[in-house]
Amino acid sequence: MLFVVSGPSGCGKSTLIARVMRDLGDVRFSVSHTTRRKRAIEVDGRDYYFVSKNEFDAMIQEGRFLEWAIVHGRHYGTSRVEVDEKDAAGDVLLDIDVQGARQVRASGRPASFIFIMPPVFEELRRRLLKRRTEDRASLSKRLADARGEIGAYPEFDFVVINEDLETAAAELKSVIFASRCRPGSSKERIEGILRSFSRERGRR
Ligand code: ADP
Numbered sequence: 490m491l492f493v494v495s496g497p498s499g500c501g502k503s504t505l506i507a508r509v510m511r512d513l514g515d516v517r518f519s520v521s522h523t524t525r526r527k528r529a530i531e532v533d534g535r536d537y538y539f540v541s542k543n544e545f546d547a548m549i550q551e552g553r554f555l556e557w558a559i560v561h562g563r564h565y566g567t568s569r570v571e572v573d574e575k576d577a578a579g580d581v582l583l584d585i586d587v588q589g590a591r592q593v594r595a596s597g598r599p600a601s602f603i604f605i606m607p608p609v610f611e612e613l614r615r616r617l618l619k620r621r622t623e624d625r626a627s628l629s630k631r632l633a634d635a636r637g638e639i640g641a642y643p644e645f646d647f648v649v650i651n652e653d654l655e656t657a658a659a660e661l662k663s664v665i666f667a668s669r670c671r672p673g674s675s676k677e678r679i680e681g682i683l684r685s686f687s688r689e690r691g692r693r
């Protein structure tokens with residue numbers, strides 16, 4: 490099943506996702522396509538597929554995105570093939586913005602929606618500054634956008650407040666474990682159990 494993780498830039502989504510993947514091992518990360526420039530520490534194909542605007546537009550025309558949006562002035566999208574392949578193998582984590590989360594919800598695909606919040610606005614600014622990835626304009630845009638994004642939290646199934654990293658990572662893992670216990674999440678296994686019951690009935 491899909492786990493959609495959203496929240497303002499700098500709240501700690503990537504950090505939490507990396508922590509959960511390290512600890513759980515059996516979840517995969519959905520690598521998005523983007524037209525923004527690669528950061529020095531990023532790897533093409535691991536953090537994002539970095540593509541030109543023309544390549545991105547072609548993918549939109551061909552209907553290859555499960556969702557896409559313009560975020561902080563750049564294009565970002567989740568390709569269907571990326572999610573379909575990884576979803577077939579197990580659980581998949583998507584780090585996407587609230588516009589994308591709405592599109593995944595509208596698609597009707599089984600998913601858990603998780604909103605990550607910083608403990609306070611000033612801490613978001615501190616974290617974005619500490620990360621040293623944004624120039625002045627991008628930093629201001631991300632902080633301005635955050636004021637709009639934060640209000641979307643009631644649309645999500647779960648909210649994780651990322652104050653202490655260990656606590657937040659434990660909460661995110663708990664959400665994954667709890668979601669796996671939904672009746673719809675282990676359909677095949679449950680159907681097998683039900684079949685075993687009808688055989689039992691037949692014997693008596
Ligand atoms: P996002 O993916 O949401 O944009 P990042 O994961 O890149 O955010 O985190 C932004 C910065 O905040 C990074 O420098 C990261 O190390 C730091 N950070 C993340 N979580 C915490 C936390 N709980 N406490 C302090 N710093 C954090």
Ligand code: 5GP
Pocket residue numbers: 495496497498502521522525556557558560561565566567584585586587588589590
């Ligand atoms: P960043 O540039 O910091 O990596 O990401 C900026 C924002 O884009 C974050 O809110 C992140 O969740 C969002 N984002 C990353 N990939 C996608 C995607 O495929 N689709 C959408 N809608 N948003 C994305």
